[in-house]
Amino acid sequence: MALLRDAKPLMGTVFSIAAPDGVDGGRFERAWQEACDLLWRIEQIYSPFIPDSPVSRIRDGRFGPGDLDEQADLSAAEAEDFREVLGLCAQLRRESDGAFDAWAVGDPPNFDPSGAVKGWAAERASALLVERGVTAHLLNAGGDVRLRTDGVATWSVGVEDPHRPENILARLEIAEGAVASSGTRQRGTHIWDPRRRRPAEGIAQVTIVGPDLALADGYATAALALGGRARRFLADLGEGGPYQGCIVDDAQGVWWTEGFEQYAPALRGLLRPSAGHGGDFQGTFGTSGG
Template identity: 40%
Template structure:
């Protein structure tokens, strides 16, 4: 039996964001709840984009607003950022060193994964089938049927194809690296662009936290492997500048070689 499936894409947060649905109750037209999903992502972008001088996060950083004057979502994100800073020992920090001894407020390393996970919960409330949402490689997954979505892990080297396939029925997967945006991740401990790895892919129960972990691990470089390997319910893959890889034991159990994929990968 061919199960109906569909995909819809909008440009949000400076990137294509795609929602993929699969299930016998999926109508042949775009479900109305997707309007709400994409509208919420646009709202979050308007509030929290550091590229918009009129966003509340930019105005907060400039001293034009207090947290109390901001949308409650700003306070929620800042609290999560503080939790992330503590959990990663400072490898993730929304306060980045800036010229002149100042600091720049930039919670972007958490916002995208958090926003995608937030709207993924809304999809789950409105649709009883399987779904995933992909925002620039930050992916929230749910399969109520038990049929795994097959997530391709990209080789960050030019023309590298896929490193493997992750069969997932829930949770999130995030990749941080230089493949698409160059050296955009800063090590908050030094204020310099991180360059010890080409990419880090992490999967686990919460997209918000795997996004944080991937960002923090990339900032730390190869030394992050040991603490990633010690995390329960998470799996990680690191790609070194020479193209060699390091996988945690959980990732070694999970990842499949591309040659064993019986169908096309759902995400590349």
């Protein structure tokens, strides 16, 4: 099936969209522009690289999280959204035992919610697209994707090998949900271990599949920072839960949770399981088995 596509630079990365061409082209363009406007506004609020953004003002002590309602550049709804993001960051810190900590990013440590905000923003943009009639789409947020379908077809997502990026090692068949990865191939040791105060090491890439991109992205970041403890973290996460993961280590060893196989049945029985993704997902759309 042919796809409508577009891409725009936003939030320090590239957001792109693909949608089945059954949707009206004008509706697609209007909905996509509205989603991009939303993402632009989110960037103005949460970017630590914009000197006068609310996040930058928190970082340099001009105000605290308890003063959100007093900020003239935040609407009441945006202040409430900010509290939601703070709650998301607190949840990720708690569930990862501090491996994800938005309050201890970098050296010296400071507040930077970017590791949670990108996925959260993509979820908001995806929900807006659905509201505007683009119900089936793949929204790619700098390599992490939110997938929605019409209830009949599925997305086939090609996954790269971080050690041999020219190879597609597996295809994930997903009707609805999110796929997020953290890895060192694209941006080097960009993941900071807040507990040991140094870059994460030992793992080349972590891929998480689940219902929500904000949590999937945060879990992938935390697992990469955990290094040798990542398997236990993902095993606990995947046991009876909706989030499943796959790890590729620096020595090219691969491990995945049992539930990950439901998205990539070709993994079963492989001596060298395929996994991982550090760059852009390659998505196609069609009926299951087609």
